[in-house]
Amino acid sequence: MVNKIMETAVFLIQCKDQRGIVSRISEFVFRYNGNIIQSDQHTTDPENGQFFMRLEFCFDPDFVSHKHLEDEFGILAKTLNAQWQIHYVRQRLRMGILVSKQDHCLLDILYQWKSNELAVDIPFVISNHEDVRECVEHYGIPFFCYSMDGISKTEQESNILSMITGTTDFIVLARYMQILSESFITSFNKPIINIHHSFLPSFKGANPYRQAYERGVKLIGATSHYVTADLDEGPIIEQVVDRVSHRDNVDTLMRKGKKLEQIALANALRAHTEFRILRYSNKTIVFS
């Protein structure tokens, strides 16, 4: 009986460290009859640090409404001078996908979505090329192509922006080979997750696999990060590597890299959609 009406939510909280925070927040949950499922906490420095918390709990929405919960928590947060968000697990995030021609990350994402391994809604996939239309539509997802042909970059970005604004909670660049302008990023003002095909900060910019080949590295990597106006400099979410050798050429590096890109991006998307990530400075806290 009871189970039917319970709901799960996640608080993400950050503030200056101070005595009694955990106590006050957990008391808050208790006061509203909530039960903590998982709580993670991190303090950057015991003496003078920042406090970060992720608190996953279930509660009875008939006992306390979303609005009431949020209003009351807002009051508590104010006394802590804390930034906070609440996410209701049933309300799946709406994830827009931007992609160019390469489809390996896209297909991996769509497969996980279809298999219920990635709990998001995907309102559409946008590309600057037609190449992936068929495989997107095969999954029953609307596909829109905003080509760069014959229009300015500003115009193209503006078209995409009007598409994604209000319809998405975040965007994933699943190998989107255009650099987004600072104005685009600022206007959208929601998280954008990218997959970079190198072990950042090595091999920023173009052709990282060729750069890796030229340098003769013995491991290659892939990095998923939040996009900021500084290209390839945003907060890193996840990195993975694989061993390579003198036997590898640029082609085999690219082939091995595709698998790494899938894994790094999938892990990053899972962490983001499970509300496990807090950002500060130019870094991430990713609770496991």
Place this chain on the structure above:
Amino acid sequence: MVNKIMETAVFLIQCKDQRGIVSRISEFVFRYNGNIIQSDQHTTDPENGQFFMRLEFCFDPDFVSHKHLEDEFGILAKTLNAQWQIHYVRQRLRMGILVSKQDHCLLDILYQWKSNELAVDIPFVISNHEDVRECVEHYGIPFFCYSMDGISKTEQESNILSMITGTTDFIVLARYMQILSESFITSFNKPIINIHHSFLPSFKGANPYRQAYERGVKLIGATSHYVTADLDEGPIIEQVVDRVSHRDNVDTLMRKGKKLEQIALANALRAHTEFRILRYSNKTIVFS
């Protein structure tokens, strides 16, 4: 000023999951002016599960004594029907080392101890052979040899037992090639950490590297676990692996394995001495 007198402690708590536990425990810390440095919590199953918590906090021992803290927490724990331990970080655990002839894990432990990377006291090293005496004494640690020659296993174990009882908080078997009797384990009644030179549960028992070679595996591993009366079946703390190939023979597997054994054991000892491990069923929770 204040810093001089603050002390750090860790609670390890487990009980049946119930509403309000985190709230009551964190309120307890707050009540005694403590500040939570790190808290980790795990519930095995949201509906009907077990609750596990590690809570690291600092407090002023002039404000609340160890005894008072423990007495009061004991009362709270009773109402939760919880098992619990408290560890004061300043009181380093006393770690007895048992070893046979192979010295690679021993030396790695002693080096970390000397470098203050492993915060333990080492009252002595015990062996059934004389081989490692010099390197132990070089570190200024007492060395005792309890040979198996001319005495029964029961007698030898009894000698060791009287040595370690009351003088150690836990024992590490840093490649100790004798199987401890059930009676020894029961009598000692404190944690014993072993390093097994295979990726358990593969290749239990003797000569795991030969077994791995015969089976033709492509990865070898090492496993650190708590010792129970069931040989090689105790709760696993840490496992690591490395890649091998047809080029490896038993000797090179052993050489690669030595590094794995060092790493797995070092990680396990760090987790244990930082009070990050909770045991349940035949498993471990290792908070990161």
Place this chain on the structure above:
Amino acid sequence: MVNKIMETAVFLIQCKDQRGIVSRISEFVFRYNGNIIQSDQHTTDPENGQFFMRLEFCFDPDFVSHKHLEDEFGILAKTLNAQWQIHYVRQRLRMGILVSKQDHCLLDILYQWKSNELAVDIPFVISNHEDVRECVEHYGIPFFCYSMDGISKTEQESNILSMITGTTDFIVLARYMQILSESFITSFNKPIINIHHSFLPSFKGANPYRQAYERGVKLIGATSHYVTADLDEGPIIEQVVDRVSHRDNVDTLMRKGKKLEQIALANALRAHTEFRILRYSNKTIVFS
């Protein structure tokens, strides 16, 4: 001009070690105007061992025909008392796929095949269920369902056997949840590659992820191996692992394991189709 007519082939050779083998084999290639692209050699034991060689070379088929090359090499091999095979790289292996309901390995294989990352022909996919029909046919590959319903296992195997005999060079079990009979394996008499969802020899048999969960391991794995009559005991080709923790339950182990299964199987198929694998005793030599 010249490039148009050159062809690439691979010799796989094994025999008792003896002086002059490399010299005689490489002289053979030279005699027929071949150029060695890559040669790998392994001797199990310098004193009294077995010799294994993979030799990839290009040659002019107008200068020496396949038949002549094979006849002449046969004569040489006889004097060495060697087992040998030749593979012409242009003649892609015909790979039959057997699968049940789970499609993650199947889709990964089909994607690599479509992207020309796996150089095989796939004459058909066979399943004992209808579940994956659509995704197979979407790739333009014939799909056949041989259900177990209402027929004996012997009958079902016999149907499959008549399908794959003469039409395939090897079979991959891409999560085929039936145990093949010894008689099936003997009758087919060609390589069968399986993916087992554990780090063999741990957790043989059914429900390996549940077994891993119960045992509380800190790493899970996947193993690709050749199938022999001894279930889960055939020669191992590739193994990969990933880290897990107390936070994982059987479901998340399965999700992480799916990625491991894809990777281990893809690596094994690549090695097999590039003719990099030699089998001896119950092991493999996998040249990199």
Place this chain on the structure above:
Amino acid sequence: MVNKIMETAVFLIQCKDQRGIVSRISEFVFRYNGNIIQSDQHTTDPENGQFFMRLEFCFDPDFVSHKHLEDEFGILAKTLNAQWQIHYVRQRLRMGILVSKQDHCLLDILYQWKSNELAVDIPFVISNHEDVRECVEHYGIPFFCYSMDGISKTEQESNILSMITGTTDFIVLARYMQILSESFITSFNKPIINIHHSFLPSFKGANPYRQAYERGVKLIGATSHYVTADLDEGPIIEQVVDRVSHRDNVDTLMRKGKKLEQIALANALRAHTEFRILRYSNKTIVFS
């Protein structure tokens, strides 16, 4: 009988690719009654590439002298226009060690040397500080301190140079915190192997762990490479990584990094001393 007098040697050969090289080289070994133990070969590009070979063989020095072998191979190599070296396995390389204050790599090397896992002679250890004297002398190895105090860098390098010239076959910088001048490197004119405490090319220069911490990476690494006049830009031999998280601070990165540095350097030294490395452009071929 025969075994007593057999000797093992390794050829390292590189030249422009051409038909018949393997045949001619292996015929050469055969002609002198040698038996190939292991041969590895790599061609950078089948059409127009560079050829690299490592050939390990045993021969009877009573049948053919070192001088005769070398003279005759010199003639063959000339016709191939090849660079080549021969190494007799019994003649252990003389490895000079330079170190500053940190001893973790030094101790790991000395331990492997003592355990016969690293087949080198160590004529001495040189440092610019006194810190590691005791642990070096404990191993019975001469220790020399060339302090920077009161003398110019040129003078100090000149002292070291006169020490290592003629007495060593290569030098390892086991955490030597001085940058060697181009003139030093040129004058010594033998291999110098360094361990850099980052995943190159990321975080070159000073304080790589702090750089990694600031950037918020999720993996840290260590790189062993040959030293060239371009700091941190020499040919990479080996790289390893380990996972880190927001829980790590600069201190724990350094602690984890120490283990990585030991592993990367040990692997590089093993490859170098087993004559498995060929250099070209600014890269290495490391035969496994």
